[in-house]
Amino acid sequence: MTFKLGLTGSIGMGKSTTAKMFADLGCAVWDADAAVHRMYSKDGAAVAPMGGAFPDAIVDGEVSRGVLKEIISQDANALKTIESIVHPLVAQDRNDFLAETKAEIAVLDIPLLFENGAEAMFDAVACVSVSPDIQRQRVLARGTMSEAQFESILSKQMPIADKIAKSDYVIETDTLEHAQQQVRSVIEDIKQGLKNA
Known part of the structure; x- marks a missing residue:
């Protein structure tokens, strides 16, 4: 029985990087994009x-x-x-x-998970998060969109505070090391829960 973990967050919060961390630790990862x-x-x-x-x-x-x-x-x-x-x-x-x-744990990377009402299909949801300042810096540093396009995308996404409130796990992506620690904790927590099930 595979544990289904939904992975979400807003633009520029480090979701793809976090998904790769789960993959590196042996989880199967599916990416909607x-x-x-x-x-x-x-x-x-x-x-x-x-x-x-x-x-x-x-x-x-x-x-x-x-x-x-x-x-x-x-x-x-x-x-x-x-x-x-x-x-x-x-x-x-x-x-x-x-x-x-x-795989024991399958991670499904879905940007608009809550917006599309998909949370019911998962055993748990993890949300990546970072401060609005870092988020803005990351997105604009890519050089692929203007500030106006970034604001437009943000306006279509559920506010991050709401996503965090609906999630079972929150992964703060301020640094790679911090994110990795939290990814390990999430995996350990899920595996512990599977053992006790």
Whole structure:
């Protein structure tokens, strides 16, 4: 029986780095963003249905995220259509991963876990967190988005305090060492609970 741990947090809080720490310590890790990336690539599961809905979004046999952004900015209903195509495919990918994994603990990295009401499918949820100042510095240091885009993404995400309140574990990602200690503690706690179950 695999223990299902949901991993979430807001943009720039160190979720991907934390997911890698879980993987390095022997957990099986599934990443929602990576799943979408695979589906948008050549021969990916989303290419044909997306091409049916938005022919312009297919460039060189792949779904172009850049073109999708343009379409979403011009058409208020586009995002709903995209989600109606992608969400079932992502859910299928996640279920396939869970069916195949033999790991004691499976960590599912889902940015909008609470926003999508997915918490009920997990045995526990861990939320990564860091101060708003560090979060802003990290995101803007990537050089991939403007301050306005960052604010726009934040406005669509549930406030981190609410995510923390709903989570079973909180992992503070102020330093790598501190985050690693907490990841180890979470794994030990889960394993202890499995032993006592």
